Amino acid sequence: MIGLLGGTFDPIHYGHLRIALEIREALDLDEVRFLPCGIPPHRSVPGADAEARAGLVERATAGVPGFVLDRRELTRSGPSYTYDTLRSLRRDFGPELPFCLILGADAFAGLPAWHHAADLLGLTHIVVAHRPGESTEMAPPLAALVGGRVTARAGDLRAAPGGCVMWVDVTQLDISATAVREQLRRGRDPRFLIPDAVLEAIRTQGLYGRTSAMPPTDRGVT
Numbered sequence: 524m525i526g527l528l529g530g531t532f533d534p535i536h537y538g539h540l541r542i543a544l545e546i547r548e549a550l551d552l553d554e555v556r557f558l559p560c561g562i563p564p565h566r567s568v569p570g571a572d573a574e575a576r577a578g579l580v581e582r583a584t585a586g587v588p589g590f591v592l593d594r595r596e597l598t599r600s601g602p603s604y605t606y607d608t609l610r611s612l613r614r615d616f617g618p619e620l621p622f623c624l625i626l627g628a629d630a631f632a633g634l635p636a637w638h639h640a641a642d643l644l645g646l647t648h649i650v651v652a653h654r655p656g657e658s659t660e661m662a663p664p665l666a667a668l669v670g671g672r673v674t675a676r677a678g679d680l681r682a683a684p685g686g687c688v689m690w691v692d693v694t695q696l697d698i699s700a701t702a703v704r705e706q707l708r709r710g711r712d713p714r715f716l717i718p719d720a721v722l723e724a725i726r727t728q729g730l731y732g733r734t735s736a737m738p739p740t741d742r743g744v745t
């Protein structure tokens with residue numbers, strides 16, 4: 524069983540990495556594939572180009588057991604619809620392997636507006652990263668889309684290639700790529716929100732604005 528974490532990753536941060544790790548452990552996933560999107564379907568143009576964002580994901584995931592960078596959305600033309608990605612993954616992995624599409628609560632809430640939304644559960648399970656104690660109540664369009672598919676048993680995910688929705692409790696770090704970009708733009712130091720290797724690459728490539736004004740990451744105590 525494999526996990527799929529798509530995102531704009533503009534840039535990737537510890538919020539993404541933490542949910543990937545915790546869901547991998549909770550569901551005993553063989554791997555989590557990180558899928559940076561080429562052209563995000565439902566949002567404005569990212570601050571960094573697709574290759575640069577994928578390069579940051581590569582640095583963040585390097586050497587982490589079970590974390591895999593999957594570049595298939597980068598080379599496709601048009602918006603990076605998840606439906607197309609799932610069909611492409613099915614061609615590579617076959618019809619039987621259970622897929623777990625990992626979504627944050629905000630992405631899950633927007634699911635009814637996705638391309639071919641009604642067909643997604645025919646290709647994958649959906650695992651929602653859930654902040655313990657937070658409501659799992661769904662707005663009517665979302666409930667209509669996934670109602671009756673919700674399970675609390677990981678065994679149900681293993682038993683079929685797709686079709687279930689499961690909430691998994693994770694440590695949700697209050698980090699967003701927007702906030703990281705804003706810190707960089709203002710010349711602030713976003714260390715401890717993103718891996719050092721990612722920050723280093725951002726600085727080297729001059730991504731996201733005033734990065735040259737930032738202190739070096741290896742600055743010692745003075």
Ligand SMILES: Nc1ncnc2c1ncn2[C@@H]1O[C@H](COP(=O)(O)OP(=O)(O)OP(=O)(O)O)[C@@H](O)[C@H]1O
Pocket residue numbers: 529530531532533538539542625626627628629630631652695696697698699700701702
């Ligand atoms: N801190 C976080 N904790 C849990 N899930 C997250 C967190 N940040 C993002 N996600 C989830 O990771 C996936 C990819 O998110 P995305 O690349 O858009 O990052 P983001 O931080 O939300 O970006 P932005 O601030 O630019 O909107 C989405 O499913 C999103 O819900």
Ligand SMILES: O=C(O)c1ccc[n+]([C@@H]2O[C@H](COP(=O)([O-])O)[C@@H](O)[C@H]2O)c1
Pocket residue numbers: 528529530531532558560563564565566603604605606630636637638
């Ligand atoms: O397929 C769609 O219509 C669709 C609409 C919105 C978002 N997505 C996917 O959801 C993931 C998270 O999106 P985002 O905008 O939060 O980075 C990313 O992989 C997107 O490609 C997909």
